[in-house]
Amino acid sequence: MHRATKVRIYPTQEQTELLEKQFGAVRFAYNKALYIRSHWYKKHGVSLNNAKHIQPLLPIAKKSRRYSWLKAADSNALQVSLQNLDRAFQNFFEKRAKYPKFKRKHGPQSSYHCSSLKITADTIKIPKISPIRANIHREIVGKVKSITISRAPTGKYYASILADDGQEAPAKPTYITQLTGYDIGLKDYLIRDDGKKTPNPRHLVNAYRRLRRDSKALSRKQKGSANRRKARIRLAAQHDRVANARNDFQHKLSRNIIVENQAVIVETLKTANMMKNKRLARHIGDAAWSGFVAKLAYKAEASGVHLVKLDQWFASSKTCHCCGHKMAEMPLKVREWQCPVCLTHHNRDINAAMNIRLKGITELMAAGHVVKAHGGLRKSVITTVAAYEVGSPAL
Structure with a gap:
């Protein structure tokens, strides 16, 4: 299995200059290729192929007098930057992302190396740069496949080390006894199907006053001055603390969930549409649900745990988990409701979590797995729901 470890590195002044030149070369290759592909499409209506048309331009550029300075950069890093651009175009054509943008000199920088x-124990060596001092806090097990060097907005440098430990991912169980459904929310970050709730720590909201103060201080500084640079780093450090706290919370929570279960069921949400709500946009961005589900996904894969991600259109909140009756409307302000068919009183979030669990059991069984739920083997959850639907409203 491939495992990535991110460590802090401490380049010298000379190494920092070489890294910045490397970042500049990678950024130039990306931006130049983006310009060529965009210009060619506008002029001729034809999309250029990366392997056939773009990558062969690199050795030609290195031989030219104008772009000979590219020889000082790692060739693998330049090729990967072109592959990243090609992937960005694929995401755009498949409507998963917007049109690729040019990379800024003062934005996040990264460089990929694989040879x-x-x-x-305390250094990292990449091509064309002497060994860089690093704080390797965890043993790197297996063969190192690649190293990605990055610079954060705070000016700190990091190395993400990808290693292959030579082991296969553990097999997932076909007989499942530990299974939990989770509903994701804002007031409570997670709601389990048994009613247990995990409060939302609201990292960004709690740090908003400090961020607002530092942002105002930055706006008052003269552009290009040393004080503005210091204010920018101070603001970036505040954002870094918020991001680190959020990641720490999500990592610990996702690890606990994976350890406790053989199967985990969650729903996927279209946050891009939800962010259009101006009142909730900041809170939704702070929750970072997609990042949490991504952490659940790779931890589940590494631990041999089933992760069932339900479709975003699954009506978990407005469907009665007892009889299956689906309400026509369920506004967000309605936190509790009573089913008109079976007269069961529901808490919106707990009912959603229970529906997510039942739907997950159905999908696991459809995949050929045996699920032991509620003290016995779960043969079918559809027949139970159907029986209530045709029964008396008084049930």
Whole structure:
């Protein structure tokens, strides 16, 4: 299995200059290729192929007098930047992302390396740069496949080390006894099907006053001044603290969930549409649900746990988990409601979590797995729901 470890590195002044040149070369290759592909499409109506038309331009550019400075950069890093651009175009054509944008000099920077790599107890070696001091806090097990060097807005440098430990992912069980459904929310971050709730820590909201103060201080500084640079780093450090706190919370929560279960069922939400709500946009962005589900996904894969991600259109909140009756409307302000068919009183979030669990059991059984739920083997959840639907409203 491939495992990535992110460590802090401490380049010297000379190494920092070389890294910045490397970042500049990678950024230039990406932006130049983006310009060529965009210009060619506008002029001729034809989309250029990366492997056939773009990548062969790299060796030609290195031989030219104008772009000979590209020889000082790692060739693998330049090729990967072109592959990243090609992937960005694929995401755009498949409507998963917007049109690729040019990379800014003062934005996040990264450089990918996959050859001539060496890692010791406290250094990292990448092509064309002497060994860089690193704080390797965790043992790197297996063969190192690649190293990605990045610079954060705070000016700190990091290395993401990808290693292959040579082991296969553990097999997922076909007989499932530990299974939980989770509903994701804003007031409570997670709601389990048994009613247990995990409060939302609201990292961004709690730090908003400090962020607002530092943002105002930055706007008052003269552009290009040393004080503005200091204010920018101070603001970036505040955002870094918020991001680190959020990641720490999500990592610990996702690890606990994976350890406790053989199967986990969650719903996927279209946050892009939800962010259009101006009142909730900041809170939805702060929750970072997609990042949490991504952490659940790779931890589940590494631990041999089933992760069932339900479709965003699954009506978990307005469907009665007892009889299956589906309400026509369920506004967000309605937190509790009573089913008109079976007269069961529901808490909106707990009912959603229970529906998510039942739907997950159905999908697991459809995939050929045996699910033991509620003290016995779960043969069918559809027949139970159907029986209530045709029964008396008094049930």
